[in-house]
Amino acid sequence: FRIExxxxxxxxxxxxxxxxDAVVVTxxxxxxxxxxxxxxxxxxxxxxxxxxxxxxxLPKYMVPTAFHWRESLPLTGNGKVDRKTLAALAAELDVAEQNHEEPSTATEHRLAAAWAQVLGIPKEQIGRRDQFxxxxxxxxxxxxLAIALDRAVSFKDLFAQPILADQAELIDRRLGRGVPAAPVPVGSGRCGATRATAARRGEGRH
Incomplete structure (x- = not known):
């Protein structure tokens, strides 16, 4: 078949x-x-x-098997659509889709939505093993992304843990780790003040 x-x-x-738009072959x-x-x-x-x-x-064989949205398409130095870059990207996305694992936890879904927002791609294209x-x-x-997540992960964290599932695990671990309240030193605060006052009163009785 001849593809136009x-x-x-x-x-x-x-x-x-x-x-x-641009159509490439992978x-x-x-x-x-x-x-x-x-x-x-x-x-x-x-x-x-x-x-x-x-x-x-169009005939069935001329209908693309995949459609990828971008806020803008990459351009060459001459201002034309960079088909070489798109062809390489298409191959990468195709491999990712064949190995696609959808987000499975609430945190992974929240992260995928945040990724989609900052990367300008549909949430459905993002898998739990994808790398940012x-x-x-x-x-x-x-x-x-760090700002969108209310600093639940830091800028440094995103470079150290670029895979979505790993980021989600990091967030869950931090949220689940209760920080114990600092013990109140004896003699400080209201309780300490009360004890000090009582001691002074006791001294005054002698």
């Missing part, structure tokens, strides 16, 4: 909410090839709806 990348991109570009270890679409827009669109929309105009910086995280987005 330009025709696929033009069809996707006509979908409301798609500002810019090859798996078994030799099979797959079309992967990247698009930018104000927000992510439902992948199933996109697949159905393109299926109305492999998904496009930077020093700036790590700082934003």
């Amino acid at each position: 990348i330009g025709e696929i991109e033009n069809t996707l570009l006509r979908v409301p909410g798609v500002r810019e 090859e798996r270890a078994d030799g099979s090839k797959h079309l992967v679409a990247f698009y930018s827009g104000q927000r992510p669109l439902d992948a199933t709806a996109l697949r159905e929309r393109l299926g109305d105009s 910086f492999d998904l496009g995280g930077t020093s700036l987005s790590a700082l934003k």
